[in-house]
Amino acid sequence: MATVTQTEFENGIDEQYNDTPKTNVVWDDLRFPATLIRQGATVKPDFDATELGLLFPQNDATEIAYIIGQFPHTRKNGSNIRPHVHWIQTSANEPVWKMDYRWYKNGEAPSGTWTTLTCDDPVFTYTSGSMLQICAFPEINGSSIDAVSSIIDIRLYRDDNVISGDVLLKEFDIHYQIDQIGSRQEFVK
Numbered sequence: 160m161a162t163v164t165q166t167e168f169e170n171g172i173d174e175q176y177n178d179t180p181k182t183n184v185v186w187d188d189l190r191f192p193a194t195l196i197r198q199g200a201t202v203k204p205d206f207d208a209t210e211l212g213l214l215f216p217q218n219d220a221t222e223i224a225y226i227i228g229q230f231p232h233t234r235k236n237g238s239n240i241r242p243h244v245h246w247i248q249t250s251a252n253e254p255v256w257k258m259d260y261r262w263y264k265n266g267e268a269p270s271g272t273w274t275t276l277t278c279d280d281p282v283f284t285y286t287s288g289s290m291l292q293i294c295a296f297p298e299i300n301g302s303s304i305d306a307v308s309s310i311i312d313i314r315l316y317r318d319d320n321v322i323s324g325d326v327l328l329k330e331f332d333i334h335y336q337i338d339q340i341g342s343r344q345e346f347v348k
Contacts, residue, residue, distance in 0.1 A: 189228050189240075189333040207327060212247070214325035215254070215317035226313040226331060230304075235338035237305040239298045243334070244278065244315070247327040248285050248292040254326045255279045255319035256294055264306040273314070291329065 203222040205214045216222055244256050259273040282293040315331055 189230060189335060204328075205325075207325075210247070210327055212327040212329045215328055216325050217317075217323055218320040220257070220316050220318040222316060224313075224315040224328070224331070226311075226315060228311050228313070228333070230309050230311070230335065232307050232341045233337040233339055234307075234309075235336040236307070237302050238336040238338075239301045240311075241295060241298050241334040242276070242313075243282075243293055243295040243332065244328060245330040245332070246292055246294065247289055247329065248281065249289050250322065251285050252322045253279060253281055253285075253294075254317050254322050256296070257316055257318045258296060258331075259314040260299070260311055262299065262301075262304060262309060262311045264304050264309040266306070269310075269312065277318075279319075 204216070204224060206212070207214050213224055242258060242260075246254070246256075256278040257275060258278070259275050261270045261273050263269050276296040276299075278294040278296040280294065282295060283290065285292070311333070313331070315328075317326060
């Protein structure tokens, strides 16, 4: 996909308001900072008030961050999404992050079935010390999510015995494509 300049994007917005089809697409993040994603009745994983993040323990996949997100009206209907985690890496060893998800649109019943994805391939090469690392989950097919304001439910956890002790999660987010600054109607594009 070609890179779009800010001017081209703004021209695309002008076209949108003039009822001319817009072909420019850009990406954005649907963000879930670790300071906000502890939802539900659970008190685990622990929160590190000094380093500001969630601490996911070694060999305990029962400590889960529960996340609910609504995609903005700007999301390109039917486009795929790319979830990932930002975490602090302190050694060459790499944790195994997992997420269970279900994604559905307005007017549909939430699926009782969860899909599990595994993320165990960090983006950056570790050299030494502490570094902010990103680990990307496999892309999620969004072709059936062709409506405004879809909901994604997520259970995020660590499932490994590779790193001793805790791993500090800073943020979970999802890259998604934008093709408009919003929708012309409240519930449809």
